[in-house]
Amino acid sequence: HVIDSLQPNAVKAIMGDDVRWVGNESGLGRETEWSVTPLRADIHENAVEENERLEISETAKDLGSRKLIEKAKSIYWYPSEVDVSIRPGWFYHPEQNTQVKTLEHLVDIYYQSVGMNSVLLLNIPPDTRGLIHEVDADRLKEFGQYIENTFADNKIDASFSYWKARNGDYKEYDIKEGETINTVLLQEDIKKGQRIEVFKVEGLIDGSWTKLAEGTTIGYKRLLRFDDVSPEKIRVTITETRFSGNISKIGAYYAAPFNEEGSLIELNHIDGEWVEVIDTNPLTVDMQGENITVKGFTYNPDDKAEMAFKYRFLLSTDGKEWNEPSERSEFGNIKNNPVPQFIHFDEVQTARYFKLEVLEGTEGGTPTIDPTQIGILTH
Incomplete structure (x- = not known):
């Protein structure tokens, strides 16, 4: 009640039911991530008993399959939140100024959280001055600029129109002439729920269709990466969906290579084996x-x-x-x-x-x- 009265639009987790913990703090979402789930926050009456009956928790692999829902008494809109720190731990330590996650690592986290139908909570600890350290701030600017630049230029050569898809339906989209892509974005209209269970993306290359990527759930946003290709068209097929899937956006993009590879952390200053x-x-x-x-x-x-x-x-x-x-x-x-x-x-x-x-x-x-x-x- 204190949070709701002082900050009505705050998103609450753990002791709230707006978002749920994904089950790890490594920045990794599930390959199959349902926002529609029988799992309910423990703060609600009888939630613990019902979750135990269904044998589900925040860390369960299956939180939304048809088989699980058939056994459930109720379902809820309870999206996943992926939490991770920009540093090795959750608090500031000056000796970790050289261990701030690389741009490449942060982009990987983005694809594996936001790009897997989850909310991303990126922890940025204040330093001893009460400020965001310059190293962290610079990395955040790079990160934001990279995401903005990548998704500013949709390579599909037409404006997208809303698509209600049934099992087996597909649509083809022309790619702008001479353009290279390595990323595809798909989004469902979550105002109408989450329905798509299996899909695939193909590219028309040298006159034949080649599979570029495939996945299960889409939800608010799904990002798929693959090797650089220059197809004439892409084809998206909705293999399985619950009734009709409501596709609100499809995009094809080119994610630029990194100027600096994320280097491995030096874990040992002693060369060779122990004596x-x-x-x-x-x-x-x-x-x-x-x-x-x-x-x-x-x-x-x-x-x-x-x-x-x-x-x-x-x-x-x-x-x-x-x-x-x-x-x-x-x-x-x-x-x-x-x-x-x-x-x-x-x-x-x-x-x-x-x-x-x-x-x-x-x-x-x-x-x-x-x-x-x-x-x-x-x-």
Whole structure:
């Protein structure tokens, strides 16, 4: 009631029912994303019981199939929200100024969120001045300009007219002469719901039709990428739809290549393999066979297995006496956002050995860490 009274147009999630969490914090939407779903926010009476009966939650793979809806008592308009941070974590740290997501990475997120029928919530943490840092601001400008430039020039050589499509219906669209495309946009008229279940896009190239892309749901917006082609026409076929699909827009575009490739984050400042892995549980390593400068460490999680959450990281010059250089002892929010973790020490350390003891994993266990998942920061 406080939010509704002070900001009536605010979009509420988690403790509201305007949008629902997609189920991860990596910037990834579902390939099949239904805004029409039996899933209901827990704030409503009997919602928990009904969701449990249907065996659905925010992280369920299926939230809107016909099979699921047949078992449901009610359905709701409850669109997906994809949340992700422009930095490795949700808060500002000065040592992460070089780790702001690249333009290429942000564009990938856009295609996999907005382009998969979801709302994008991009976290931009204020710095210690209470301002958006210059690095983040510059990247946002690049990001906005790239999206604007890409979708300003529709390569279809005609104005689009509203299309009510039944199963198997298709339409062909001329592409402007000599134009190259690598992206197709489709939108449903969501004022009339979401209905399309399967579709495909083909291009007429050298006199024959070639499949360019295919998908399942469309919803408010679906973006599909493919290799550069210069077709005379494109053909969109609605393979399956619930009654009639209401297509409000179709576009073909050229997304320019990036001037700078998004480079991989340097996770280890030490070249080559460790001198010796002394023990695997807890992971104990002779780094270089001699004392070196250590300014921090990295952990590259494997999201296909249980990940480390709470830990102790120790250093030693002789393998006998150990010290703990950092008070930080957990990888915050790693379960929902399994990205490389960078831990920087307040003071420069000298050590030959490190020991990483997992106290608790993301599923409550004590997983073993592979030596290749750990990197040492020396500068």
